[in-house]
Amino acid sequence: MDGGAILNTSFSQLLPRLQVYVDASSMSEFKTCPRKYFYSIVLGRQPTEESVHLTFGTLLHSAVELYHKTRFTKDYSRSHEEAVRVVVKWLMNATWDRKNNRPWTSNDRYKNRFTLVRTVVWYLDEHQNDILVTAILKDGRPAVELPFTFGSGFYAFTGEEFKLCGKMDRIAIYRPDSNYYVTDVKTTKSTIGDYYFKKYSPDNQVSTYSLAGNVVFGIPVEGLIIDAAQIAIEFSRFDRGLVERSQDQMVEWKEDLGYWLMNLNHCAETDRWPMNDSACDKYGGCPFRPVCAQKNPNAAMRVLEGSYRERQWDPLKNRYSF
Amino acid sequence: MADQSTYPPPAKAPLGEVTRLLPSSDALSEAEPMSMQELFSRHPETYSDKHIDAIVLNMRDLRIRLEQTATTARGGRLLAQPRAPRKTKNYLPPGASMKGLLDGPDDEDE
Numbered sequence: 001m002d003g004g005a006i007l008n009t010s011f012s013q014l015l016p017r018l019q020v021y022v023d024a025s026s027m028s029e030f031k032t033c034p035r036k037y038f039y040s041i042v043l044g045r046q047p048t049e050e051s052v053h054l055t056f057g058t059l060l061h062s063a064v065e066l067y068h069k070t071r072f073t074k075d076y077s078r079s080h081e082e083a084v085r086v087v088v089k090w091l092m093n094a095t096w097d098r099k100n101n102r103p104w105t106s107n108d109r110y111k112n113r114f115t116l117v118r119t120v121v122w123y124l125d126e127h128q129n130d131i132l133v134t135a136i137l138k139d140g141r142p143a144v145e146l147p148f149t150f151g152s153g154f155y156a157f158t159g160e161e162f163k164l165c166g167k168m169d170r171i172a173i174y175r176p177d178s179n180y181y182v183t184d185v186k187t188t189k190s191t192i193g194d195y196y197f198k199k200y201s202p203d204n205q206v207s208t209y210s211l212a213g214n215v216v217f218g219i220p221v222e223g224l225i226i227d228a229a230q231i232a233i234e235f236s237r238f239d240r241g242l243v244e245r246s247q248d249q250m251v252e253w254k255e256d257l258g259y260w261l262m263n264l265n266h267c268a269e270t271d272r273w274p275m276n277d278s279a280c281d282k283y284g285g286c287p288f289r290p291v292c293a294q295k296n297p298n299a300a301m302r303v304l305e306g307s308y309r310e311r312q313w314d315p316l317k318n319r320y321s322f
Numbered sequence: 323m324a325d326q327s328t329y330p331p332p333a334k335a336p337l338g339e340v341t342r343l344l345p346s347s348d349a350l351s352e353a354e355p356m357s358m359q360e361l362f363s364r365h366p367e368t369y370s371d372k373h374i375d376a377i378v379l380n381m382r383d384l385r386i387r388l389e390q391t392a393t394t395a396r397g398g399r400l401l402a403q404p405r406a407p408r409k410t411k412n413y414l415p416p417g418a419s420m421k422g423l424l425d426g427p428d429d430e431d432e
Contacts, residue, residue, distance in 0.1 A: 003370065076393070084378055085371070085374050085378060088377055088378055089366075089369065089374050089376050092366040092369065092377070093366040093367075093375075096365065096366045101365070113362065114358070114362060116376065117381065118381050118384065120376075121378055121381040121382065122385055125382065127384075224392060234388070235385075235388050258383060
């Protein structure tokens with residue numbers, strides 16, 4: 001198959017198309033469709049059109065992270081009011097399109113600059129006296145945006161161990177019982193109810209973070225607390241749910257992880273990335289469908305290189321590089 | 323954006339009071355930067371603390387107006403209060419240590 005591999009620190013030094021540092025997003029792509037994973041993660045291609053969901057979610061996470069850092073860093077603590085203003089000022093800057101000297105314009109009626117700032121202010125106000133308090137690390141830093149890497153116990157044919165990696169949003173203490181929880185913020189356009197939280201069982205990211213909480217941070221985490229934000233045109237609404245994982249579920253998930261990593265290993269070794277053609281219609285339609293629909297591999301590569309921009313996902317940096 | 327075009331809502335006043343309610347030139351110049359439309363189209367490098375305050379206050383005002391006017395969603399609350407997650411569970415077994423947490427992230431490689 002044509003198409004050169006892009007330098008990415010999460011990939012093997014021995015085999016450039018073998019990802020050895022695997023995060024939840026990469027694994028989810030592979031589980032959905034190996035060919036989609038190949039295009040998006042290995043070759044680092046994304047649709048030319050910006051994903052408003054990705055931009056909105058990334059900015060929301062960064063804003064909440066900044067708030068916690070501003071408010072809870074030891075010897076640097078600011079009041080809620082000061083922290084909110086720091087965040088809003090940063091947000092207005094971050095959503096200014098300097099290239100075109102204009103505000104970030106989203107064609108989405110739900111997720112745009114205005115609803116982002118509104119959501120952040122309302123979310124921070126709502127949680128200013130939260131019973132979930134951000135944990136403080138030994139060095140005085142608040143436990144937010146915590147990168148983690150740990151061995152999976154599974155090895156590639158190159159002899160390298162597959163490592164699981166990622167970045168946790170926050171570790172918080174629940175005031176009533178003083179226990180520690182991993183928390184994450186999610187956005188949705190839908191009304192949030194019990195069914196919303198049910199979609200995280202099973203879920204690759206929740207299981208990865210649950211395992212990481214246990215292995216890396218020594219917390220007996222059995223799940224995550226998800227702060228869900230519903231983004232509507234006229235309002236934002238918030239709800240919170242606990243998504244649990246039992247020990248048995250985690251054992252099974254880890255066994256399955258071995259299966260998926262061996263498949264990943266096999267695809268990289270043979271450089272064959274089969275299509276899962278039953279997933280093309282999922283999630284509103286795969287963005288790479290026009291590529292896969294081409295009549296031969298050369299035409300597919302031409303479409304990929306001509307109509308999709310390079311946008312590398314490096315989980316060790318945990319951000320897209322632009 | 324659609325939201326901004328309807329915000330703030332037009333002042334409702336009896337027809338006879340319209341002239342009296344017209345702002346003075348000073349008031350207009352003071353009020354203008356406080357409109358959301360203006361605030362959101364400004365280059366952020368020109369923001370002063372006053373502008374940031376105005377954005378925060380406008381957002382909060384929007385929330386209060388919504389609370390006052392909207393009806394509660396079916397089977398839900400309009401605005402949630404900080405609270406426990408939907409399901410809670412004791413995570414730490416008796417005697418479990420948090421030492422790993424306090425040592426962990428500093429020692430992790432990126």
